[in-house]
Amino acid sequence: MTTQEYKYIVRIVGNDIPGDRKIRIGLTQIRGIGYNFANAIIDSLKINPNTNVGYLSDSEVQSIEKILKDPSAVNFPSWFLNRRKDIETGKDAHLITSDIAFTVRKDVEREKAANSWRGFRHTFGLKVRGQRTRTTGRKGGAVGVAKSGKVLPVKTEGAAPAADEKKEAPAADEKKEAPAGKKEAPAGKKEAPAGKKEAPAGKKEAPAESKQK
Numbered sequence: 001m002t003t004q005e006y007k008y009i010v011r012i013v014g015n016d017i018p019g020d021r022k023i024r025i026g027l028t029q030i031r032g033i034g035y036n037f038a039n040a041i042i043d044s045l046k047i048n049p050n051t052n053v054g055y056l057s058d059s060e061v062q063s064i065e066k067i068l069k070d071p072s073a074v075n076f077p078s079w080f081l082n083r084r085k086d087i088e089t090g091k092d093a094h095l096i097t098s099d100i101a102f103t104v105r106k107d108v109e110r111e112k113a114a115n116s117w118r119g120f121r122h123t124f125g126l127k128v129r130g131q132r133t134r135t136t137g138r139k140g141g142a143v144g145v146a147k148s149g150k151v152l153p154v155k156t157e158g159a160a161p162a163a164d165e166k167k168e169a170p171a172a173d174e175k176k177e178a179p180a181g182k183k184e185a186p187a188g189k190k191e192a193p194a195g196k197k198e199a200p201a202g203k204k205e206a207p208a209e210s211k212q213k
Helices: 023-027 035-045 058-069 098-113 117-123 159-168 172-212
Strands: 009-012 015-018
Touching: 009 023, 009 058, 015 023, 023 035, 035 058, 098 117
Parallel strands: none
Antiparallel strands: 009 015
């Protein structure tokens, strides 16, 4: 640990880094700086990797910012940078913070203006680097997909009246009247046995007349 006054927040290249973070982890919070790049900065400046960011001196912070803005000045190899052979300048550079998003957006617009195949793919929001698109990269819901054995209906302007017709289709009164008619049929059957009982009564009278004669 150094005798430098502790700082709770250290600002490096426009990024506020908490002072309680280790220097290696704190540098990775800057967009465009990875774990290996942070290690390379620490080794080149001979900074103790176990030091907290809050104990960095002002001169060390300035040295870190200088390396981030121009890594080639410290003899970093070109393959270690994220922007090699820039199309406009032809130089190797390392992009950080908002420069990354700005450069990517500018590259995409240049592809679209050139009417290249990559530009067409960017325009329609499709995969650009030859990835599979049969099963991945789909956007939006599919219409009429079979689910649990049923085909989902397509939503159109006339879908609302169709819903009303479905409600009118089941006639609740007709279904209730049908059982009522079935109950009348058994009522008629009960009268038939009553007529059969009269027939035996007539048979008994016939023998009575024969006796009188």
